[in-house]
Amino acid sequence: MSDTVTAFRFAMQSCVEEGVDGVVLLGDISNSGDDWSLETGVRLAARTGLPVWVVSGNHDCFERVEALREAVRRVGARNVRLVAPEGAMVEGARAAGVSVTMDDAWVSRADGKPDVSWWGDEPVVWLTHYPLISFEETTREAGLLYGDELADREEVLRSLVERPAPTVVVSGHVHLRMDSVAGPVLQLACAALVEPPFEVTFLDVEQGDGRAMVRVENVALVPSLTVRTPSFAPPKREWVFEAGEWRSGS
Numbered sequence: 001m002s003d004t005v006t007a008f009r010f011a012m013q014s015c016v017e018e019g020v021d022g023v024v025l026l027g028d029i030s031n032s033g034d035d036w037s038l039e040t041g042v043r044l045a046a047r048t049g050l051p052v053w054v055v056s057g058n059h060d061c062f063e064r065v066e067a068l069r070e071a072v073r074r075v076g077a078r079n080v081r082l083v084a085p086e087g088a089m090v091e092g093a094r095a096a097g098v099s100v101t102m103d104d105a106w107v108s109r110a111d112g113k114p115d116v117s118w119w120g121d122e123p124v125v126w127l128t129h130y131p132l133i134s135f136e137e138t139t140r141e142a143g144l145l146y147g148d149e150l151a152d153r154e155e156v157l158r159s160l161v162e163r164p165a166p167t168v169v170v171s172g173h174v175h176l177r178m179d180s181v182a183g184p185v186l187q188l189a190c191a192a193l194v195e196p197p198f199e200v201t202f203l204d205v206e207q208g209d210g211r212a213m214v215r216v217e218n219v220a221l222v223p224s225l226t227v228r229t230p231s232f233a234p235p236k237r238e239w240v241f242e243a244g245e246w247r248s249g250s
């Protein structure tokens with residue numbers, strides 16, 4: 001537990017040092033959904049002084065599905081909020097997303113489905129604990145654990161794919177770095193912070209001249225010479241959305 005809190009502190013510190021516009025926590029802030037872990041995560045993120053957007057993961061809901069929402073409310077920091085599906089504009093892009101709940105299986109909260117009619121033509125960064133584009137086959141072929149999927153994954157993905165403007169889905173849960181594309185949707189699955197490669201993902205989204213550009217850089221907090229974690233994407237890459245499709249720029 002102390003190791004994970006230390007990793008989290010380092011991660012928050014690296015975001016401050018990098019001068020980012022905001023911090024995203026992609027869920028599983030706790031292992032068992034206990035109040036102490038959730039509050040510690042929210043409090044440490046709040047201390048950055050940066051805008052912080054949070055979505056819940058399955059582990060955060062193990063005690064109560066509302067536990068993370070309650071922790072955010074108890075901490076009461078003005079700069080930390082649960083991400084809403086309508087989202088908020090950040091430097092020309094919209095940050096929106098969904099928390100999960102349990103209904104026989106993990107699904108998006110009833111108030112968490114994307115309603116694209118709320119959005120304009122701007123790029124949207126959709127924050128979700130569970131990936132929307134499945135890469136289960138690739139993961140299993142490599143002999144790695146993929147875990148469960150969001151029960152309404154295809155429904156949520158469809159609403160984003162049917163939107164002509166670009167959406168960048170950023171996900172956690174699987175603990176593997178992997179990029180996937182489905183029409184105008186680019187998904188960036190992030191590696192883990194609490195186990196190798198102890199990684200933070202820096203994301204830069206720009207738009208202009210009818211295109212969007214995404215730069216991704218993964219930075220390991222603890223360089224490891226002994227543990228080499230599997231990965232399906234390089235630590236630094238670019239994606240460009242132009243004429244209705246994503247292409248890799250690096």
Ligand SMILES: [Fe+2]
Nearest residue numbers: 028057058173
């Ligand atoms: Fe998870």
